Amino acid sequence: GAVVSQHPSRVICKSGTSVKIECRSLDFQATTMFWYRQFPKKSLMLMATSNEGSKATYEQGVEKDKFLINHASLTLSTLTVTSAHPEDSSFYICSAPPDREVIGYTFGSGTRLTVV
Amino acid sequence: QKEVEQDPGPLSVPEGAIVSLNCTYSNSAFQYFMWYRQYSRKGPELLMYTYSSGNKEDGRFTAQVDKSSKYISLFIRDSQPSDSATYLCAMGAGGYNKLIFGAGTRLAVHP
Numbered sequence: 645g646a647v648v649s650q651h652p653s654r655v656i657c658k659s660g661t662s663v664k665i666e667c668r669s670l671d672f673q674a675t676t677m678f679w680y681r682q683f684p685k686k687s688l689m690l691m692a693t694s695n696e697g698s699k700a701t702y703e704q705g706v707e708k709d710k711f712l713i714n715h716a717s718l719t720l721s722t723l724t725v726t727s728a729h730p731e732d733s734s735f736y737i738c739s740a741p742p743d744r745e746v747i748g749y750t751f752g753s754g755t756r757l758t759v760v
Numbered sequence: 761q762k763e764v765e766q767d768p769g770p771l772s773v774p775e776g777a778i779v780s781l782n783c784t785y786s787n788s789a790f791q792y793f794m795w796y797r798q799y800s801r802k803g804p805e806l807l808m809y810t811y812s813s814g815n816k817e818d819g820r821f822t823a824q825v826d827k828s829s830k831y832i833s834l835f836i837r838d839s840q841p842s843d844s845a846t847y848l849c850a851m852g853a854g855g856y857n858k859l860i861f862g863a864g865t866r867l868a869v870h871p
Contacts, residue, residue, distance in 0.1 A: 650803070678858060685768075687848060687863045688804070737803050739859075748794055749850070749859060751803035 646672050648740050650752025657728055657759055665723045665755045667738035674740035677721035678749075679713060682735040694721045728759040763787050766849055766862025775871050779836040783849035783862045786830065790851040790860075793825050795834045798846045798864070807847075808834065839869045 647670040657663050667677055675696045680688040692702040692713050700713035710732075712724040725732055738752040766783045773779055781795075792811045796804035808823035810816045810832075816823045824833040832851075836843055849862040 685866070687766075687861045690858050693858060735801065741857075748806040748809040751796075751805070753803045754801065756801060 646670075646740070646750045648674070648738060648750045648752040650738055650755060652755055653753060654756045655758070657757070659729055659759055660727055662724055662726045663728055663757060665725075665736055665738075665757075667721050667723075667740075667752045669719045669740050669750075672740075672743055673718040674721070674743075675718060676741055677715060678739045678741070679711075679721075679723050680737045680739065682737060682754075684735075688737065691723075696721075725757065728757070730759045733757055733759045761786055763860050764849065764851060764862045767865055768863045770866040770868060772868045772870065773839055775839060775841060775869055777839050777869070779839050779843070779867060779869075781834040781836075781847050781849075781865050781867070783832050783851075784830055785832075785851060785860075787851075787853070787860075788827075788830070789853040792852055793823070793832050794850045794859070795821075795823055796848045796850060797843075798848060800845075804848055839867075841869050841871055844868050 649668045651666050677694045679691045682688050691706045692700045694700045694713045694715040696715045702708045715721045737754045739749045764785045795808040797807050798804040810823050810825050813825050813827045820837045822835040846864040846866050848864045850859040852859045
């Protein structure tokens with residue numbers, strides 16, 4: 645089946661630094677990638693949608709300068725949390741929509757970010 | 761009113777019980793419906809995917825969609841402790857655009 649490989653799975657960083665999270669689609673092309681944030685015991689909140697070859701679309705209330713999204717190729721999308729603060733600590737998950745051979749949306753394994 | 765309503769639980773059942781999980785929605789444009797299982801600190805994994813009203817069965821899992829009532833269900837038969845997880849309903853309109861998720865129901869199956 646389709647796999648989205650997400651790295652790192654866990655990262656701890658200092659306040660003020662930037663952190664990059666990568667999501668790669670394996671064995672299929674993901675022209676679109678959805679980026680979610682999840683707080684403990686809460687559901688997934690869509691942050692933005694990245695599209696290969698064009699600018700990302702951000703949901704209302706999400707700071708585009710803080711959460712930089714790049715969709716460099718048909719198999720790679722990245723989320724960079726810039727100038728991280730403790731309130732950015734969360735679980736970040738990417739997801740690719742179905743294509744011709746993939747049923748359902750495929751999720752990465754998630755990245756737990758802790759900003760100290 | 762939220763687009764998708766799901767009781768967050770927690771729901772605690774004994775091993776072997778039949779579990780019923782439900783979501784209601786308000787947007788009649790939703791065309792496809794999914795159930796995901798999420799273990800703690802992991803990404804969601806797809807359990808069931810349905811496109812039309814009716815039932816779909818896969819092993820111990822049955823997904824039910826009633827578009828007229830805007831109501832979907834997931835039934836788990838012979839529940840196992842390994843089924844303990846959070847179950848998220850998700851739905852979307854045409855074109856494989858963004859999914860709208862329910863709040864997730866935390867399920868605990870105790871031996």
